[in-house]
Amino acid sequence: MPELPEVESIRIQLEKFLVGSPRGGALRGSPRGGALRGHIIKKLEIRNPKYEIEKEKIENTKITGVRRFGKVLVIDLSSNYSIVTHVKMTGQFIYQGPNLLNVKSLSHKVVGGLGGKHTHVIFHLDRGGVLYFNDYRRFGWMRLEKTSNIQNSKNPNNYIGKLGKEFLKDLTLEEFSEILVKSKKPIKILLMDQTKMAGVGNIYANDALWLAMINPRKQANKLLNYQIIKLLKSVEKVLKEGIKRGGASELAYVAPDGSEGHYQDFTLVYGREKEPCKNCKTPIEKVKLGGRGTYFCPVCQK
Structure with a gap:
């Protein structure tokens, strides 16, 4: 989507x-x-x-x-x-x-x-x-x-x-932190809850969590303060990169001029099952979380 x-x-x-x-x-x-x-x-x-x-x-x-x-x-x-x-x-x-x-x-x-x-x-x-x-x-x-x-x-x-407040627009670090500390959901599922914070789906949640070195199954309220700060920066970074690349044309997405985006060629971890981690070379693993394919490095994302 x-x-x-x-x-x-x-x-x-x-x-x-x-x-x-x-x-x-x-x-x-x-x-x-x-x-x-x-x-x-x-x-x-x-x-x-x-x-x-x-x-x-x-x-x-x-x-x-x-x-x-x-x-x-x-x-x-x-x-x-x-x-x-x-x-x-x-x-x-x-x-x-x-x-x-x-x-x-x-x-x-x-x-x-x-x-x-x-x-x-x-x-x-x-x-x-x-x-x-x-x-x-x-x-x-x-x-x-x-x-x-x-x-x-x-x-x-x-x-x-x-909709919740939005990344890159009006969601502050304080608000982001408050949402996380109040939730027992796995952090990846919480990131994709549009009523809590708007804009992130499966592709960018996977990549942001890899960039922040956080396991997608980790309970949101168990994150330490430095991890929360790093995660927000990571989400913002992958979203900006996605915009720069014109989005990801994984399934049916095309721009109004009929062209495809290119972020799918630059993903950090999404869609890279069994490929080497870009950081430590360990094979990327895939699990189902909340019914969605979830990709992570078992070494970097503890």
Whole structure:
């Protein structure tokens, strides 16, 4: 499932392609030498009732912003409504239009291509632009919320309002430490609890724990103060590296320009079962923890 770096990579591109950018802010493959003009949604085409949202509050509205909360994307509209989306396992936003030139061939991970049976929502934009939402497993979801209400934790249907504070944004060391000392859960499971702290999933939890030299099964409230400090720094480091690499295209993740990320080629321990530890050369082991594949070095991560 896409984690903070993957969703942030989606956000960065969508903001440029949909909202526009000042002169000199173009992405790779976008028009050179000038500003990127934002888009208006002219028509909304919904092909799957699971993703049904109110067209009249979306059509003929200008896209004013693209934000991210943990693993959730928010597309803000001039109608004072926002499209809130969780891509889950295989959801993809793919853009085609005047703000992206010299488009390379789509990644093979865009199963069925664009406009095929796995395309569930199509945003027809002005100036010939199109934004596709594909999801071949259909685990993702899309909702329309009033922009002023998307962080309201009192709304029982509001996913964002229930998220914990976020790495790289507003989670402090003191808050991180308090969460850990109050929990008896294995530290890896706690790191992935989005209600406690938002953004980290399986890939980056594995790598952060290896970098901090902490066993993923260790009880969270048993960590010493220096380990807590080191772990927070390690989480932040691997997340930043993930963003730098454009995310990890392990399963179905692709960026809105149709390209893949590359963090999967640089993982520290994730997916490296039986390969030598990058630190001590001991073979990496894999166990199941909370139903997820968990990778660690039995020597370095005591």
